[in-house]
Amino acid sequence: MKFIKCYKLMAVAVVISLVLISGCKNKHSYVSKAKFKGDHNIIITFAGEVDTAWAKDVKNYGIYAKPDPDIQLTISKIIPGSDKKTVDLYFSDAIDQNQPHILTIKNIMADGKNLGSTVVEVKKLYFGFLFSILIGAFLIHNFVFTKYLGLCVFFGTSQKQSTAVGMGITFMIVMVASAMMSWAFYQFILKPFHLNFLQIVVFIGLVSLSVQAVDTVLRKINPALFKAFGVYLVLVIANCVILAVPLIIANNEYNAAESFMLSLGAGAGFLLALFLMSSVREKLELANVPVTYRGLPIAFVVAGLFALAFMGFSGMVIF
Amino acid sequence: MPATTKTNFQLVINGILKENPIFRLALSMCPAVGISTTMMNGLMLGIAVLFVQVFSSCTISLVKDYIHPRIRIPTYTLVIATWVTVIDLTLAALAPVAYKQMGIFIKLIVAFAIITMRLEVFACKNTLWPSFWDGVGMGGGFLFGMLTLGFVRELLGAGQLFGYDVLGFRPLLFFALPVAGFFCVGFLMAAFNYIEIVYNKRKKAVNR
Numbered sequence: 001m002k003f004i005k006c007y008k009l010m011a012v013a014v015v016i017s018l019v020l021i022s023g024c025k026n027k028h029s030y031v032s033k034a035k036f037k038g039d040h041n042i043i044i045t046f047a048g049e050v051d052t053a054w055a056k057d058v059k060n061y062g063i064y065a066k067p068d069p070d071i072q073l074t075i076s077k078i079i080p081g082s083d084k085k086t087v088d089l090y091f092s093d094a095i096d097q098n099q100p101h102i103l104t105i106k107n108i109m110a111d112g113k114n115l116g117s118t119v120v121e122v123k124k125l126y127f128g129f130l131f132s133i134l135i136g137a138f139l140i141h142n143f144v145f146t147k148y149l150g151l152c153v154f155f156g157t158s159q160k161q162s163t164a165v166g167m168g169i170t171f172m173i174v175m176v177a178s179a180m181m182s183w184a185f186y187q188f189i190l191k192p193f194h195l196n197f198l199q200i201v202v203f204i205g206l207v208s209l210s211v212q213a214v215d216t217v218l219r220k221i222n223p224a225l226f227k228a229f230g231v232y233l234v235l236v237i238a239n240c241v242i243l244a245v246p247l248i249i250a251n252n253e254y255n256a257a258e259s260f261m262l263s264l265g266a267g268a269g270f271l272l273a274l275f276l277m278s279s280v281r282e283k284l285e286l287a288n289v290p291v292t293y294r295g296l297p298i299a300f301v302v303a304g305l306f307a308l309a310f311m312g313f314s315g316m317v318i319f
Numbered sequence: 320m321p322a323t324t325k326t327n328f329q330l331v332i333n334g335i336l337k338e339n340p341i342f343r344l345a346l347s348m349c350p351a352v353g354i355s356t357t358m359m360n361g362l363m364l365g366i367a368v369l370f371v372q373v374f375s376s377c378t379i380s381l382v383k384d385y386i387h388p389r390i391r392i393p394t395y396t397l398v399i400a401t402w403v404t405v406i407d408l409t410l411a412a413l414a415p416v417a418y419k420q421m422g423i424f425i426k427l428i429v430a431f432a433i434i435t436m437r438l439e440v441f442a443c444k445n446t447l448w449p450s451f452w453d454g455v456g457m458g459g460g461f462l463f464g465m466l467t468l469g470f471v472r473e474l475l476g477a478g479q480l481f482g483y484d485v486l487g488f489r490p491l492l493f494f495a496l497p498v499a500g501f502f503c504v505g506f507l508m509a510a511f512n513y514i515e516i517v518y519n520k521r522k523k524a525v526n527r
Contacts, residue, residue: 148353148500152346152432197408201400204429208393237396240349240430244423290509292516296345297509304501311498 034103034120039094042122049084054109056080061089062104065096097124130261137265143241144273145310150241154273155299164278168271170232175242178210179263182246183256203246211236241266276306327452334456340433341464342511347431350424351468352500358481361469363417367410367425369458371402372434376442376454383443395438403428433457472503
């Protein structure tokens with residue numbers, strides 16, 4: 001299965017490039033880092049040593065959450081680090097880490113000199129946010145086991161492992177392609193012209209279009225691959241997930257990178273679900289199942305057990 | 320397949336019992352598992368599906384002579400999408416609370432295999448009235464399935480029906496969990512299979 005490796009490599013390359021893009025950011029020359037630590041602390045790292053007396057004064061700091069600048073958060077305690085380069089701001093109320101915070105630092109004193117004031121934006125790493133979307137769609141909000149979407153295809157193609165993997169990979173490719181297309185269509189055509197009510201019609205059209213496109217391209221470029229996966233392409237249209245993802249992207253106003261991550265996570269999550277299910281169903285063939293439960297009923301019970309297991313991921317927060 | 324020879328009554332009964340979309344054909348399972356936690360949800364989504372099924376069946380049976388066979392599937396999809404948009408906007412305006420509870424499922428009626436399948440199998444070969452009654456049967460079958468699931472889950476999970484206390488206690492809280500949808504559908508399917516097996520055995524015994 002050479003082509004699977006190829007996709008893995010591509011995914012890794014995309015992730016690395018995203019790290020590089022999100023890593024480059026400018027800050028004030030003397031404040032090298034400011035980040036959240038837990039729900040109650042913000043840690044500021046300076047480029048050099050700062051005066052302890054200055055660092056301990058609460059009046060030198062001002063902080064608010066970006067959406068509401070009127071509400072200043074109160075700092076209850078300040079703990080200067082032992083190396084004099086870090087300062088730990090402690091808040092008695094929990095900070096909402098999902099919102100960027102604006103931190104004002106006044107009259108930074110180092111070696112008796114006043115280095116002036118600065119404003120720093122404290123936020124979660126953007127790459128971390130993207131990663132949490134990916135893992136969220138993959139495990140925490142797995143579309144099959146926690147959102148109950150795409151079940152027709154899920155139960156239809158999970159009887160054999162080879163079929164399941166084929167369907168999963170085909171689905172993942174079409175999912176990413178159609179999600180990116182519908183994202184572009186929504187952002188550049190539907191939204192500027194106020195055509196939001198056409199969402200459903202346009203998205204389902206784009207899905208059928210991208211399925212047809214993948215079909216044609218695959219048939220010409222790689223007939224062997226087409227022979228293996230061509231049969232699943234038709235089934236992709238009947239899968240609710242492929243329509244749900246563009247709708248979620250449009251609802252949440254995701255940008256291109258976020259949409260890519262969500263669709264990749266949704267596709268990979270579907271592949272994972274199919275793989276797990278097909279492994280169990282192959283074993284079930286050999287088991288002595290009561291007559292009334294043979295076929296679909298036992299498959300539903302197994303899926304329910306999987307869903308219970310996936311409930312363990314709920315509430316998990318990454319970064 | 321030539322035009323149907325069944326009477327209207329047979330078409331409706333066929334959809335509700337013999338070819339029930341949820342328990343017999345096992346199509347459109349997503350809402351059956353996802354939002355059948357209460358009877359009210361089941362009723363609302365059932366009505367939405369009934370509406371879409373009936374109107375798209377009628378539309379296709381009216382225009383079937385003008386559709387080129389090679390583009391029939393995209394045409395079906397677009398017709399369904401149009402009617403789904405209609406019911407989506409209507410529900411959002413008239414019943415905002417229930418609409419919010421059902422979330423994305425109303426929009427996802429487009430991707431329900433059952434509706435496309437009925438258009439392909441039935442509506443494109445029959446005239447208006449049989450298609451109408453077939454649509455009523457299939458939509459009714461879906462409604463019946465959703466109501467049954469909602470009945471079992473709401474009664475066992477919350478001890479209520481349509482939001483009113485019936486039992487006064489909660490027999491099995493587990494059924495109120497979203498996850499229980501899988502188990503509930505599985506158990507009900509097994510129950511229907513059991514009924515069928517017993518029925519066939521009796522029939523054989525009578526014939527002998």
